[in-house]
Amino acid sequence: MNFFVTCPKGIEGLLLEELKALGMASVKETQAGVHFDGELVDAYRVCLWSRLANRVLLPLQVSGVNTADELYAAVQQVQWLDHLRPQGTLSVDFTGRTEHIINTHFGAQRVKDAVVDQIRAATGNRPTVDRAEPDLGINVHLYSGKATIALDLSGDSLHRRGYRKRAGQAPMKENLAAAVLWRAGWPTVAQTHPQLLDPMCGSGTLLIEAAMMAADIAPGLLRQRFGFSRWLQHDKGLWRELREEAVQRRDSGLAGLAVRFTACDRDASVLQIAKQNAERAGLADVIDWREQDMVELAPPAPGPGLLVTNPPYAERIGDETELMYMYRQMGERLKRQFGGWKVAIFSGNADQCKVIGLKVDRQYKLYNGAIECGLFLFALHAERDRPLPMEQAGPVSEQAQMFANRLKKNLKGLSRWLKREQIECYRLYDADMPEYAVAVDCYGDWVQVQEYAPPRSIDPRRAFERLQDVIRVIPEVLGVKPERVVLKQRRRQQGSSQYERQGQTDHFLEVQEHGCKLRVNLHDYLDTGLFLDHRPVRRHIQSLALGKDVLNLFCYTGTASVHAAVGGAESTTSVDMSATYLGWAMKNMGLNGFAGGANQFIQADCIKWLNQPRGATFDLIFLDPPTFSNSKRMEEVLDIQRDHVSLVQAAMKLLRPGGVLLFSNNYRRFELDYEALAGLDIRDITAKTLDLDFKRSKGIHVCFEIRHQA
Template sequence: MKFFATCPKGLELLLVTELTELGAAEVKQTATGAEFSGEIEQAYRACLWSRLANRILLPLIEENVETAEQLYDAVQSVNWLEHMHEDASILVAFTGKTDSINHTHFGALKVKDAIVDQVRDKTGVRPSVDRDNPDLRIHAHIYRGKLSLSLDLSGGSLHRRGYRTRAGAAPLKENLAAAILRRASWPKLAADSPVLFDPMCGSGTLIIEGALMAADIAPGILREQFGFERWKQHKAELWLALLDEADERKKAGLEGLTARFYGSDQDGSVLELAKDNAQRAGVSEVISFKRASVEQMVVPENSPGLLVTNPPYGERMGDESELMFLYRHIGDALKQDFAGWKAAIFTGNPELCQVVGLKADKSYSLNNGPIDGRLFLYTLYADRNDVKPGEESTEEVVAALSDNAQMFANRLKKNLKSLKKWQKQQQIGCYRLYDADMPEYAVAVDLYNDWVHVQEYAAPASVDKVKAFDRIKDVLAAIPEALDVNPRKVVLKQRKRQSGTGQYNKQASVGRFFEVQEHGCRFRINLHDYLDTGLFLDHRPVRHQIQQQSDGKDFLNLFCYTASASVHAAVGGARSTTSVDMSATYLQWAMKNMALNGFNSKDHHFIEADCLSWLKKQRKPAYDMIFLDPPTFSNSKKMLDVLDVQRDHVDLIKLSMRLLRKGGVLIFSNNYRRFKLDYELLSGFDIKEITQKTIDPDFKRNARIHSCFEIRWP
């Protein structure tokens, strides 16, 4: 008998090898799968054991067709009662087209009508259509005027093993995971390198598939049903014998398994899915799962092994610039800790793997659904040139910087030297070191004690993507050398115009906070999870001014963010503080900042509201000092209207001044680079621009970082 196995693009050659290993004869590669021949047992075995195929089809006829009538007649040439009972349900899948048949739904309808009409004419019973669980699935495909009509012996796609009922974001299909492992020579590696590790395992597909392969467990053993089981010519005894054989092999495989399996992920909820999936797959006892971020990635044990992973690549999980450091960290960890290992990285954005900093032994194209993915294979050689037997080298090999990277490093060192005296006098640990000083390196580099926060300004579309990419690589290479910091403490993000709640959206879920201090105030900082860190460094002088002038006053902080200005006011002796923001996330952060400084009393209020709407409802002048620092632009769904600081600043100031007591001060600030205050419409107030006084030395290179004004009643 002739059969056809379908598979995703890029897996064809692997599928040919697999079918040959399963005993198939006359195996021939095609554009979307492989043809093979054998007894019906061979088709059953392929359904049960193929880790790569999507479907196993039994071809019925091939006919030249052009019109709907010819399609109908060709389908009727098959004796359908040899394959199905008269009361069976069917489902037709149709692909391809001709000049007359140019819609797949129409083609499927014609095939269905031909089958149903024939059975009804012969038996008087009309078969039904079942879209969810049909007794028989029929595949019809037309290419260049030739119809290929087949029965689907597999039923649903074979990549659905049955163990994965739920998955995390952007999961790999099981047969793609198996293909990645086979390309990486697993499970052959298990004999000499018996460890498999996925540091970003998600719902566990790669690690589970690896365990099934090493334990000789049939991938289809958990499936509830195959298409051939309701086929009229099904040989039940033969199938049960194959299942018994698979059960025996599973038992022996698990008993003789020597390989060890490790999966980790930073998301605890998705790890629970992985554990449940492993349990259903019958391999939970051999896999160790651990919650850990990529930054915490370490070799799971001393034995060599295979690290295999599918990191995010920007298609659905963030911008590629924000992911560069993730890939860089993977490369650093591989070079530092995984000597003697093999590594396999599958990504839908091959350019990101340049940042890994390792030369791939091989690479393969593999499709992940509609995404053109690429698999990179690496060998991590142990460098023994300077190491005597029995001794370990603790010396880290540092690659020489390129000329451009060295130029950037020199500028960082120069800036560091010029700011050192000021930074030491002010006892400041968080400051801006570099802000696009050199046009070709359009980044901002901020220091937060021993951490470095790098923001890449989004390049215009006219800038060559590869050149921009190379410059970021220079930046990431230069910073550790110039600043003497651990590469794992450098965090890269891309800065671009935010709209709606973009400034509030999570960029990651690392959940790592640490404490910094400024003028005696303590703050929680998070460099990974959000676009901003929790502390606007350019407002440091304004905050200090508020701290020095707030003693005994009632202080209002509008658009408060994490309420750092409110903390300064409280530390400065404010009688009360009120902090208003529409983000519940940042208000919770604000409360923790206040508590960190020992302020838990009812004198410090936090209000979740759209500031403009809240201001319109207030009438009483209840504050001696107000800090108004609106975003440049916001169209958040939480707001009743769009906020544009240039257009709306007059209304914001007038509404805020209604709440200011006589003798008080409103400090108005914003970060719009081209902002112009409308003095004419605000002529009823005493206004003094203090921008230059609120720019510390670390922002002198970019004096337009913000505008700042003191506004009082005459």
């Protein structure tokens, strides 16, 4: 028999070597697969043992085909009753085209008709189509005027081993993971490097495949069904012998396994998915599972090993500059900690891999679906790759020194004011220099750097190098630890993304502002939980709140409610659509001793809530809506320029005589419609609500005091 084994693009050469190792004869590589000659037992062995294949096809007929009738006739030359019961089920996988057959669905339909008509004419019965679990899978490929009609002996693609029920955000297929490991020299390299580490393991595919390779576990052993399982020529006894042999080899391999496997990921939920996948593969106890961030990257044990990983590369996860920073951070950890190790990094972005700062020993082209990717191999030698101490790293560039000087100047200009007002959370720098388009915000002895997304015309590596200047200069100028400098990228948010979590560190800091204790998080969310530019607004609310009933709409993390309570408010009502931020607001209030009682928290769409009939009214209302929101949880799309009149009018219905509504928003081109609100007493107090650290940030917000006319 002649068989054809398909595989992902780019690994045909590896598949050829694998089939040779499995004992296949007359092996010939071609595009998207490999031919080999053998007997049925050889096809079974490939289905059971190939780590790289997608499908094993048994060609039955090759005929010249151009028209649909010629296709029908070619299919009928096969004696289908030799392969399928008269009342069995089939599916057809059809690829290719000719001048007259240009639709694959039509081609598959003609193939099915030819099979069904032949069997019905011979027996009076007809098979039916079952795309999920057919008794027989038929594969037809049209190319260069010829149709190859084959049986699919594998059934579902062989990369589906059966252990991965759930995956992370951007999983790699199991046979691609095996190809990456094979190129990295695994499992042969385990003889000299007996530990394997994946610091960003995701769903655990690389580690599970590596453990299966090292323990001599057949990748098809977990599968319950193959394409040949109900084929009329299936030899059950032969298949049983092969499986029994594979079980014995697995048991022996696990008993003698001497490799240490370590899986790390900063996301605990993703790590749990990986562990469950490993449990299904029977390998959970073989792997050491660690919830760990890249900044903690270190060898799991003394001695050399292989680090292999598939980090995000901005096609589907993350922002390019932030990922470059992560790659650079990984490179520094590798230089500092991993002398004597081998490293294999699989990525779809060569620019990101270049910023690792290591010399590539070998590089291979592979494909993750349609994405062209590279596998970059490094050999770390302890002497060559030891980094220079920071003080020996060389002087910063002239531009970086200018940035450092600007930071020092700004800090000097703010220092007396910060000390006098006892302010520990403030903005130090906001894109003062065009070359360094970042905002630098200080939260005690932590610093958050927010990079404004650069235009597409800017070389991403050049932008990244400037960002590196920022990250390098800040610890020296501000006297903070480098690991306490947190990087974020600012970009336009749509829908619910403004409420979504960006990370899973759960690292909350407690900061002080005007006698209030507040929780901030610099890592996990789009914003930190404290809008620094609204500091004077919160102080104003605190000064007005004594004995008042206060309403905080679009309350976010409830910081304004905290200031009102500390200022002596009789009651506070905080309304927001996000359960996440409302829970945060409750913790902020509890931190200051105001949990429950006269302080209410309401999860609701503020627009809908404002327009519902209610008897409660308030002395002080803070209205600080987003500029724009089309969240699915809102009944209407909010556009603050268009909708501010109706929002203000609805809020004023809840304001008692003599009370005040503070209306604020961050739309830089906002213009209040005084004519539509002509019946109200309105004062623009924006200038009074900009502290010294935001005086140069014109238009960052607007703020109005609005009262009923006497």
